[in-house]
Amino acid sequence: MPSQEQSLNLQERAHPCAVWFRRDLRLDDNRCLQEAFKRSKGRIIPIYVLDPREHEPNLLGWPKCGAFRGQFLLEALSDLRMKFKRMGSDLVVRIGPPEEILPNLVDQHGATHLYTLDPQDHREAEVIRLVSEGCYREGVEFVEIEGSTLYDYSRIPFAEGELPQSFIEFRRILERDASPKPPELAIKKVLPLPMGLRAGNLPKLESMNLTEFPQDPRSTISFIGGEANGLKRLKDYVWERKLISYSSTTRQGLGGEQISTKLSAWVNLGCLSPRRIWYELLAFEAKHGGSQGVYQLIYHLTMRDFMIFHAKQMGEKLYQVEGLRELPKVWEEESERFAMWYQGYSGFPLIDAFMRELSTTGYISPRGRQIVSSFFVKQLRLPWTWAASCFETLLIDYHPAITWGAMQSVAGVGVDLPQVSDHPIESGYAVDWEGAYIRFWVPELASVPPEYIYQPHLLNEEQQAYLGLYLGQNYPHPIVSPPDFTEREPTPRERNQELIMERLKRYGKL
Numbered sequence: 001m002p003s004q005e006q007s008l009n010l011q012e013r014a015h016p017c018a019v020w021f022r023r024d025l026r027l028d029d030n031r032c033l034q035e036a037f038k039r040s041k042g043r044i045i046p047i048y049v050l051d052p053r054e055h056e057p058n059l060l061g062w063p064k065c066g067a068f069r070g071q072f073l074l075e076a077l078s079d080l081r082m083k084f085k086r087m088g089s090d091l092v093v094r095i096g097p098p099e100e101i102l103p104n105l106v107d108q109h110g111a112t113h114l115y116t117l118d119p120q121d122h123r124e125a126e127v128i129r130l131v132s133e134g135c136y137r138e139g140v141e142f143v144e145i146e147g148s149t150l151y152d153y154s155r156i157p158f159a160e161g162e163l164p165q166s167f168i169e170f171r172r173i174l175e176r177d178a179s180p181k182p183p184e185l186a187i188k189k190v191l192p193l194p195m196g197l198r199a200g201n202l203p204k205l206e207s208m209n210l211t212e213f214p215q216d217p218r219s220t221i222s223f224i225g226g227e228a229n230g231l232k233r234l235k236d237y238v239w240e241r242k243l244i245s246y247s248s249t250t251r252q253g254l255g256g257e258q259i260s261t262k263l264s265a266w267v268n269l270g271c272l273s274p275r276r277i278w279y280e281l282l283a284f285e286a287k288h289g290g291s292q293g294v295y296q297l298i299y300h301l302t303m304r305d306f307m308i309f310h311a312k313q314m315g316e317k318l319y320q321v322e323g324l325r326e327l328p329k330v331w332e333e334e335s336e337r338f339a340m341w342y343q344g345y346s347g348f349p350l351i352d353a354f355m356r357e358l359s360t361t362g363y364i365s366p367r368g369r370q371i372v373s374s375f376f377v378k379q380l381r382l383p384w385t386w387a388a389s390c391f392e393t394l395l396i397d398y399h400p401a402i403t404w405g406a407m408q409s410v411a412g413v414g415v416d417l418p419q420v421s422d423h424p425i426e427s428g429y430a431v432d433w434e435g436a437y438i439r440f441w442v443p444e445l446a447s448v449p450p451e452y453i454y455q456p457h458l459l460n461e462e463q464q465a466y467l468g469l470y471l472g473q474n475y476p477h478p479i480v481s482p483p484d485f486t487e488r489e490p491t492p493r494e495r496n497q498e499l500i501m502e503r504l505k506r507y508g509k510l
């Protein structure tokens with residue numbers, strides 16, 4: 001097989017091939033680039049098209065892509081452009097509907113093929129269909145390639161329409177009968193863009209109807225888009241600090257830098273390939289031995305595939321309130337309750353802390369997402385599609401298949417995912433008895449003692465006056481009655497606390 005250098009010398013005989021970057025903003029393990037490289041002998045035209053429809057208002061009238069994700073995208077594009085520039089080429093950037101821009105653009109510059117990733121949901125599939133029809137009219141061959149999941153959709157052992165609805169079942173069969181393909185190395189060289197092809201300026205936040213915003217210093221990590229930063233976080237979490245070995249015990253935490261990988265934003269924009277993560281984990285395991293943390297990360301990447309494969313088959317149902325199961329459930333369309341929830345003034349400190357972290361940083365922990373979404377449908381009984389739209393705007397790592405699929409599952413109208421404890425008071429006590437997370441995000445409760453930190457509504461007027469906390473004035477009353485406590489065994493931490501209290505009582509210290 002000729003090396004990349006040798007391939008480049010054959011340039012005269014090859015026509016250019018265009019690559020339409022979408023959710024694969026990277027060079028590493030990028031199959032579209034690899035295929036285009038092989039066919040064109042390095043004469044690649046890399047293109048990104050910012051589609052204004054992605055930035056229109058959503059169901060709530062909010063921008064579909066909020067400022068956190070918008071900024072992350074611009075950083076990722078800038079990183080990708082820099083990589084092509086270093087190789088003597090450039091990233092071509094245009095703004096407008098891809099179907100109006102791409103077929104003409106690639107044809108005008110002599111490209112014979114246009115490569116892109118396969119669609120992740122029905123809406124992407126529609127745009128891709130229009131672009132491929134346009135290419136057909138221009139005589140350009142349109143090629144869709146899989147490359148954003150760990151397993152390949154075309155190689156999973158389930159026939160069309162027979163994807164299991166339960167993740168447990170999906171994973172069991174998948175692990176038995178399929179395996180991911182190893183990642184491919186990044187291309188090292190490409191030839192310059194064709195003469196006369198203007199690269200175009202990178203978009204700005206204003207091109208997405210968004211405005212500049214200051215980064216909040218309380219963010220768990222600095223989320224900066226781009227392949228270089230995604231690979232750096234992976235290396236740091238897995239190899240340098242070996243946090244992956246402990247992540248199975250920390251993952252249930254409420255917040256913080258170490259509790260989970262924080263790779264999702266890079267993975268979903270394609271700055272980081274799931275197969276690269278998997279491969280690094282195998283290498284880590286070979287060197288340091290297996291761990292629950294490694295197992296769990298592969299488990300969750302497989303869950304990501306499960307959600308994306310379902311979204312591919314669900315069509316518009318992914319976004320419909322009846323969901324996959326087509327269950328006509330009754331929801332209460334109460335906009336005031338919704339506002340209190342998303343603004344972080346529900347009167348439930350745990351919910352408020354999560355929602356405040358989300359709206360100021362664009363990220364909350366896996367546990368946080370479970371708890372706020374479950375509270376939304378079970379306690380507030382609001383339409384789950386409102387919460388999904390809110391996540392769509394706010395999450396820096398938003399992926400349509402995962403947000404809408406996970407919300408359907410929480411609302412009981414979607415696929416079966418393993419559920420975890422989601423009580424808005426108990427869940428806090430189970431992992432953070434002192435309420436450090438609450439004190440950080442809801443400073444008006446900073447002086448409240450641990451026994452009340454998740455339930456300040458139990459403080460009487462005298463206690464409130466002593467603490468300077470006046471419910472209904474500087475912190476709200478709960479917007480709904482708190483749910484009953486479940487009858488469960490106390491966690492070791494709670495049991496320990498009980499023992500301490502018993503001893504203090506016995507020795508007259510309480």
Ligand SMILES: Cc1cc2nc3c(=O)[nH]c(=O)nc-3n(C[C@H](O)[C@H](O)[C@H](O)COP(=O)(O)OP(=O)(O)OC[C@H]3O[C@@H](n4cnc5c(N)ncnc54)[C@H](O)[C@@H]3O)c2cc1C
Pocket residue numbers: 251260261262263264265267268297300301303304305307364365366367369370373391395397398399400402403406407
């Ligand atoms: C209502 C709701 C909405 C969600 N929306 C999104 C979303 O838009 N984008 C998103 O990536 N995840 C979403 N998740 C799943 C999960 O919460 C996030 O992937 C996780 O919090 C990302 O942080 P991490 O990278 O540190 O996670 P880790 O635990 O370190 O996981 C590593 C990777 O595995 C994948 N993953 C982890 N958990 C899940 C899961 N439950 N389902 C599918 N894939 C998973 C992600 O790609 C993630 O990057 C959602 C969960 C819920 C309950």
